[in-house]
Amino acid sequence: MASSTAPSPQSTSGAQPGDTLSAVLELAVCSQGLEKIFPNGFQALRKVDLAVGKGEVVVIMGPSGSGKSTLIRTFNGLETIQGGHLEVLGYHLDADNSQKVVSKIRRHVGMVFQSFNLFPHLSILENVTLAPIWVQKRDRQTVKKDALALLDHVGIREQAHKYPSQLSGGQQQRVAIARALALSPQLMLFDEPTSALDPEKVKEVLETIRALAAEGMTMVVVTHEVGFAREVADRVVFMDEGMIVEEASPQTFFTDPKEERSQLFLSRIL
Amino acid sequence: MVESPRSGSWSRQLLLRIRRGLFASPLDTLITVVLVVVCGGGLWNLLHWAVLQADWAVVLENVRLYFNGNFPVSQIWRSWSWLGLLAALCILTLMPSKVVPPAVVRLLPLLWVLILPIGLLLLASGLGLEPVKSRFWGGLQLSLLLTLGTILMALPLGILMALARRSELPLLRWLTTGYIELMRGMPLIAVLFFGQLMIPLFLPEGWTLNRVLRAVVSLGFFMAAYMAEDVRGGLQSIPKTQLEAARSLGLSPLLTVALVELPQALRTALPALANQCVASLQNTSLLAYLGLIELLGISRSILANPDYLGHHLEVYIWLALLYWAVCILMTSLAHRVERTLNVTGHH
Numbered sequence: 001m002a003s004s005t006a007p008s009p010q011s012t013s014g015a016q017p018g019d020t021l022s023a024v025l026e027l028a029v030c031s032q033g034l035e036k037i038f039p040n041g042f043q044a045l046r047k048v049d050l051a052v053g054k055g056e057v058v059v060i061m062g063p064s065g066s067g068k069s070t071l072i073r074t075f076n077g078l079e080t081i082q083g084g085h086l087e088v089l090g091y092h093l094d095a096d097n098s099q100k101v102v103s104k105i106r107r108h109v110g111m112v113f114q115s116f117n118l119f120p121h122l123s124i125l126e127n128v129t130l131a132p133i134w135v136q137k138r139d140r141q142t143v144k145k146d147a148l149a150l151l152d153h154v155g156i157r158e159q160a161h162k163y164p165s166q167l168s169g170g171q172q173q174r175v176a177i178a179r180a181l182a183l184s185p186q187l188m189l190f191d192e193p194t195s196a197l198d199p200e201k202v203k204e205v206l207e208t209i210r211a212l213a214a215e216g217m218t219m220v221v222v223t224h225e226v227g228f229a230r231e232v233a234d235r236v237v238f239m240d241e242g243m244i245v246e247e248a249s250p251q252t253f254f255t256d257p258k259e260e261r262s263q264l265f266l267s268r269i270l
Numbered sequence: 271m272v273e274s275p276r277s278g279s280w281s282r283q284l285l286l287r288i289r290r291g292l293f294a295s296p297l298d299t300l301i302t303v304v305l306v307v308v309c310g311g312g313l314w315n316l317l318h319w320a321v322l323q324a325d326w327a328v329v330l331e332n333v334r335l336y337f338n339g340n341f342p343v344s345q346i347w348r349s350w351s352w353l354g355l356l357a358a359l360c361i362l363t364l365m366p367s368k369v370v371p372p373a374v375v376r377l378l379p380l381l382w383v384l385i386l387p388i389g390l391l392l393l394a395s396g397l398g399l400e401p402v403k404s405r406f407w408g409g410l411q412l413s414l415l416l417t418l419g420t421i422l423m424a425l426p427l428g429i430l431m432a433l434a435r436r437s438e439l440p441l442l443r444w445l446t447t448g449y450i451e452l453m454r455g456m457p458l459i460a461v462l463f464f465g466q467l468m469i470p471l472f473l474p475e476g477w478t479l480n481r482v483l484r485a486v487v488s489l490g491f492f493m494a495a496y497m498a499e500d501v502r503g504g505l506q507s508i509p510k511t512q513l514e515a516a517r518s519l520g521l522s523p524l525l526t527v528a529l530v531e532l533p534q535a536l537r538t539a540l541p542a543l544a545n546q547c548v549a550s551l552q553n554t555s556l557l558a559y560l561g562l563i564e565l566l567g568i569s570r571s572i573l574a575n576p577d578y579l580g581h582h583l584e585v586y587i588w589l590a591l592l593y594w595a596v597c598i599l600m601t602s603l604a605h606r607v608e609r610t611l612n613v614t615g616h617h
Contacts, residue, residue: 076518106520117515121533130529131519183520 028052028089028187028218029075035083036070036242044070046242047084052187052220057213059229059250060222062239063265068222071239072189075220076109077102089186107135110180114192116172118164118179124151125160128179136183143182150178154208170201174208181212188212190221226270230254238262320587328572328581329588335568336592339408341393345400349411352389356414359385360599364606375610386418404482408563410592416486416554416564421547423490428497429536433527435502446498453495459556461492466560485557493550500542504535537611544604548597555593565592 029052036045044067052058060068073079075088086093091105118127128147132138151157154174156167164172173193180188190209194202206228213219213232223229229236229250236253238246238261246259254270257263292302329336338349362370363378393415395401407415434446453461465488469479479487508531516526536543558567569585572578578585 078514078518103520103522106518109518111518113511113515115511117511119512119515119530119534121537131521134525134529135520135522179519 026054027087028054028056029220030087031074031084032086033084034071034074034081034086036067036074036079037082044242045074045081048242048244050237050244052218054186054218055216056234057217057219057221057232058235058237059233060220060237060239061224061229061265062245066239067242068239069191070242072111072191072220072222075187075189076106076111078111107183108185109187109189110183110185111189112173112176112180112191112193114195116164116169116176116196118172118176120164123161123163124156124167124175127164127175128182131179132182147178147182150181151175154178155204168201169197170204173197173201173205177205177208177212186218188217188219190219190223192222192224194223194225224269226254238265240265319583324584325581326584328578328584332572335409335572336565336588337410339412339563339568340406341408341411342402342406345402348392348399348402352392353411353414355388356385360603363603367610383422386415386422389415389418404480407482409568410565410596412482412562412564413551413554414596416482416489416557416562417547417551419486420489420493420550420554423486424493424497424546424550425543427490427494429501429532431494431498432501432505432535435498436505450495450498453492454499456492458489458492458553459559462488462556462560464488465491481560481562485554485560485562489550489553493546493553496546496549497543500539500546501535503542504537504539505531507538508534540604540608540611544601544607547604548600551593551596551600565589 029050031048031050034045034048034050035043037043048067048071050058050071060071062068070079074081074086074093077093080095081093082095088105089108091101093101093105118124119130122130125144125147128150129140129143132143132146133140148157148160151160154177156171156174156178159167159171164175167175177193193209194205197205202225206225209219209221210228210232221228221233231250233250236248236250237244238253238257238259240261246253246257246262248257253262254266257266293299334343334346337353338346341349359378359381362374363382367375391397392399393402393407393411394404431446431450434442435450437443437446462485465484466481469484469487473479512530512534513526516530521529554564555566557564558570561567563571566589569589573582573585
């Protein structure tokens with residue numbers, strides 16, 4: 001499922017594929033000095049530098065309000081940026097996100113939300129086939145076949161003709177993952193995917209994400225699940241007050257954090 | 271006494287149920303007695319009048335006029351067949367979903383849109399039929415034609431205005447908001463008079479629009495303002511997260527509106543929109559005062575006949591029954607749509 005082919009940045013304005021820093025370094029995401037200031041003046045991101053390599057699983061942790069979600073929402077243009085440099089899959093995003101670039105990025109980046117955000121008026125199957133049919137304009141029958149295979153993969157095939165409200169939270173989140181995967185993304189963003197779930201449903205969703213990581217999918221996951229981060233992450237990024245405080249391998253971060261703020265955070269959640 | 275619902279004969283159970291439902295306490299008994307005396311008395315008097323005193327000739331002798339207006343008698347089959355088609359479509363829509371094949375159910379919205387042009391063709395001319403001027407259209411047939419025309423014009427216009435009202439283009443937003451507020455601030459009768467007098471002024475030289483169409487256009491523009499507000503309410507009830515999900519899947523703004531927002535907004539707005547549709551029927555009766563002989567208009571002209579002098583009450587009771595029947599029909603159609611959507615939707 002995970003596509004390891006290099007993205008084709010030819011279509012970005014001006015830049016040649018070889019020119020971009022991310023293409024040279026095989027990066028999926030590359031941000032330098034990223035700034036996000038909300039219209040009300042609140043600065044959510046302060047000079048964030050972050051690079052995510054292809055095939056890498058990066059887990060972002062931090063207290064609420066630290067800018068974790070805002071950061072990954074800039075990666076698919078759900079939030080505009082006010083300063084700095086951001087490159088996603090070879091496409092440049094800047095302060096005035098052009099609709100064209102953003103829509104290109106969104107075709108290659110899947111996103112999974114805390115509250116699932118399935119479309120309540122569509123069946124499970126229709127939720128998954130909507131974007132392939134209307135955005136990629138692919139053939140309905142093939143899309144349907146692929147969607148059923150994806151639903152099978154996340155263990156929801158039997159429920160394909162039910163509606164979201166008839167499913168449990170864990171099942172809904174797995175459908176949301178299948179929906180994002182239906183566009184064959186090169187990068188998956190997870191925004192606290194298990195925070196809205198009952199404790200006993202957390203595991204089934206984490207299992208699905210873990211399986212995806214094992215297939216080599218590039219992922220950025222915002223989560224509070226320490227066990228998951230420890231096992232699946234290639235790298236843990238700790239954020240506080242809109243800044244990256246510490247970046248380390250999970251072993252180092254959870255056993256021997258360098259920064260005082262990381263230590264304080266870990267002492268509270270572990 | 272232990273009141274087990276399964277004990278005793280059915281008559282005993284019925285008695286028990288009546289006692290529990292209507293005479294459980296002294297206050298309940300009092301309310302029951304007062305209501306029975308007041309309503310029963312009224313009903314008795316009405317029945318007494320209707321059976322013994324009323325002269326229903328004014329209704330019975332003019333059935334054709336109430337339903338078809340002054341439609342030429344030689345062509346009357348056209349009027350009846352349109353009413354028949356409409357009735358058949360209502361029955362088809364109201365049939366239990368198990369009986370009707372899904373392919374037909376999917377066709378229903380199209381049929382409801384097509385029934386209007388079919389009606390116009392049948393009533394006016396076309397298909398090699400003899401032309402019948404619109405001033406010969408009347409009665410219930412005209413009322414229904416006006417209602418259908420109004421709804422089919424107001425609904426799409428209302429949806430467009432609801433979308434325009436939250437547009438990012440300020441001029442479009444201000445104009446729509448201004449229009450909606452203006453329309454909602456005017457009495458319908460004034461709008462209808464304006465429509466009859468002013469629409470001809472706006473048309474290009476040499477164009478004419480007959481009175482029926484002018485009425486539909488005025489009613490449609492008026493109802494659209496109300497429907498726009500209902501749809502806007504539906505749009506506002508959609509959580510922002512739905513839009514984010516649609517955007518992150520790469521759906522364009524237009525596709526987001528068409529595939530994610532409107533289907534949900536219309537479902538939410540459906541009860542309010544159905545209410546506007548019923549109101550549209552009632553509103554057509556105002557056109558009696560602009561010289562259209564729709565159901566109320568034709569009744570007024572029947573009452574003007576010296577033969578039926580003093581039989582107002584019979585006619586208005588008959589009218590009330592007719593309007594009521596059509597309203598009940600419209601309400602059950604709306605419930606039907608609601609149920610169909612909810613089976614395939616949330617809740």
